Amino acid sequence: MEHKSLEETLREHPFLEGFKPEHIRKMAEMALEVQFGRDQIIFREGQESGLFFLILSGKVALEISAPGRILRVQTLGPGEELGWSSVLGEGGKHFQARSLETVRALAFEGARLRQACEQDPSFGYALMRQLLKVVAERLQATRLQLLDLYAPRAAKLI
Amino acid sequence: MSEVAQATLTMTRARVLAVEKETHDTFTLTVASADPDPLPPFEPGQFSMLYVFGVGELPISISGDPGEPERQVYTIRSVGQATHTLVSQRPGNMIGVRGPFGTSWPVKAARGKDVLIVAGGIGLAPLRPVIYHVLRHRDDYVRLLVLYGARSPRDLLYRRQLAEWGRAPDTQVLVTVDYGGLSWRGHVGVVTTLFRQVRLHPSETVAFICGPEIMMRYVVRQLEARGLAPEDIYISMERNMKCGVGFCGHCQLGPYFVCKDGPVFSYRQMQPWMDIHEL
Numbered sequence: 001m002e003h004k005s006l007e008e009t010l011r012e013h014p015f016l017e018g019f020k021p022e023h024i025r026k027m028a029e030m031a032l033e034v035q036f037g038r039d040q041i042i043f044r045e046g047q048e049s050g051l052f053f054l055i056l057s058g059k060v061a062l063e064i065s066a067p068g069r070i071l072r073v074q075t076l077g078p079g080e081e082l083g084w085s086s087v088l089g090e091g092g093k094h095f096q097a098r099s100l101e102t103v104r105a106l107a108f109e110g111a112r113l114r115q116a117c118e119q120d121p122s123f124g125y126a127l128m129r130q131l132l133k134v135v136a137e138r139l140q141a142t143r144l145q146l147l148d149l150y151a152p153r154a155a156k157l158i
Numbered sequence: 159m160s161e162v163a164q165a166t167l168t169m170t171r172a173r174v175l176a177v178e179k180e181t182h183d184t185f186t187l188t189v190a191s192a193d194p195d196p197l198p199p200f201e202p203g204q205f206s207m208l209y210v211f212g213v214g215e216l217p218i219s220i221s222g223d224p225g226e227p228e229r230q231v232y233t234i235r236s237v238g239q240a241t242h243t244l245v246s247q248r249p250g251n252m253i254g255v256r257g258p259f260g261t262s263w264p265v266k267a268a269r270g271k272d273v274l275i276v277a278g279g280i281g282l283a284p285l286r287p288v289i290y291h292v293l294r295h296r297d298d299y300v301r302l303l304v305l306y307g308a309r310s311p312r313d314l315l316y317r318r319q320l321a322e323w324g325r326a327p328d329t330q331v332l333v334t335v336d337y338g339g340l341s342w343r344g345h346v347g348v349v350t351t352l353f354r355q356v357r358l359h360p361s362e363t364v365a366f367i368c369g370p371e372i373m374m375r376y377v378v379r380q381l382e383a384r385g386l387a388p389e390d391i392y393i394s395m396e397r398n399m400k401c402g403v404g405f406c407g408h409c410q411l412g413p414y415f416v417c418k419d420g421p422v423f424s425y426r427q428m429q430p431w432m433d434i435h436e437l
Contacts, residue, residue: 014354059343059345061338061346062346063340069339070340071337071339072337072338072339072340072342072346073337073346074346074347074351075334075338075344075345075346075347077345077354077355078355079354079355080354100343101343137351140350140376141347141348141350141351144348144350144372144373144376145336145337145347145348147372148309148336149278149279149336149369149370149372149373150278150279150280150307150308150309150313150336150369150370151309152183152235152237
C-alpha cells in the first residue's frame with residue numbers, strides 16, 4: 001500500500017476523525033500495514049510490545065490469564081484501536097491480544113509516535129486527545145461491565 | 159361491564175400450551191384462552207398480569223408476535239418464588255391473565271424510518287414484538303438495527319431467532335456479552351460498545367431501548383451524542399407494579415404511574431425524572 005492510499009485509509013478511520021490533513025500525512029508516513037491470521041497471538045500479557053494498531057478489518061479479543069483459565073474481557077473490531085499503552089511507552093501489556101479472525105491493521109511504533117509528538121506539539125495534542133477519548137470510553141465501559149447490570153434480582157416488570 | 163373494565167379487572171383463564179427453556183434461568187410460556195372469549199389483542203411493549211393460582215400475580219411483558227394475539231407469549235426469568243412457580247408450569251396447566259396493560263412502543267410513528275432496538279438482558283423480551291411487527295410490515299420501515307447485550311453467552315435469549323433476524327434484508331443484528339469464554343467468538347463488551355459498529359442517520363431513526371435503567375441512561379447518552387432527538391428515543395421503565403391500572407400507586411414515578419402511563423415513555427417525557435436519585 002502506497003502513502004497516498006494509506007492516507008485515504010487513515011482519513012476514513014474513526015480514530016483520526018478531526019485530524020488535520022498534515023497530521024494524517026504524518027501518521028501515514030509512520031504506518032505499516034500488517035495482517036494476522038485467525039487465532040494468532042498479537043501480543044502477550046506483560047510483553048514489552050511497542051506497537052499501536054488501528055484495526056481496519058477483523059476482530060481482536062483482549063484476554064487475561066487467571067489460574068487454569070483465560071478470560072476474554074473485550075473484543076475490538078474495525079475502526080477501533082489496539083495497544084494504546086504503546087504510545088505511552090511505559091511497562092508491559094496489560095492484556096493478551098488474540099485475533100479471532102483474519103485481522104488487517106495499520107501498525108505504528110510507539111517510540112516514533114512519541115518522537116513525532118515531541119517535535120510537533122500540535123500533532124501531539126491531537127494524538128493524545130484522541131487517545132484520551134479511547135481510554136475514557138474504555139474506562140466507562142469497564143465500569144459498566146463491573147456493575148454486572150444483568151445479574152438476577154427480584155423482578156418487577158420482567 | 160365495559161370492555162376496559164373487563165380487560166383490567168377481570169381475569170381470563172388461560173391454558174399453558176408450551177414452556178420453552180431459553181437459558182439456565184429464563185423460560186418462555188405460550189398460553190391461550192381457556193374461556194369462550196380469546197385473549198384480547200395487544201400492542202408491542204404492553205404487559206399482562208399473570209396469576210399463578212394460590213401463589214400470586216406478576217406483571218410480565220408480552221414477548222410474542224402481535225400478529226398472533228390468540229396465542230400469547232411471555233418470557234420470564236426465574237428470580238423468586240412466584241416467577242419460579244410460573245416457569246415451572248407444564249403444558250395443560252391453567253393460569254390467570256389480566257390485561258394487556260400500559261403504553262406501547264410507537265411503531266406507527268417510526269414508519270418510513272430506521273428502527274433501532276437496543277436491549278440488555280431480559281430487556282429483549284418486551285422488544286421482540288417490535289421486531290416481529292417490523293418484519294411483518296417490512297415495507298413500512300427502512301433499516302432494522304438490533305443491538306443486544308447479555309451477561310454471558312449462556313444468558314443470551316432467542317439465539318436462533320437472533321441469527322435468523324440478522325439474515326433478513328436491511329437488518330443488522332449485533333450481539334455482545336459482558337464476559338465471554340474462549341469458545342465464544344462473538345463480541346465482548348457492554349452494549350454501548352456496539353455503537354462504533356453502526357452508522358446511524360439520526361434524523362431518520364427512532365430508537366427503542368429496554369434494559370436495566372443504568373444501561374438505558376448510558377445508551378441514551380450515546381444516542382444524544384450521535385444526534386438523536388429525545389422525542390425519537392423511547393424507553394421502557396420498570397417499577398414495582400401491583401394493580402396494573404394506576405389505582406394502588408406502587409409504581410408511581412414523578413407524575414406518572416408506570417403501569418398506566420408507561421411502561422413505554424419517550425425520553426423527552428422521562429428525562430426530568432430519570433436523574434432524581436429518590437425516584
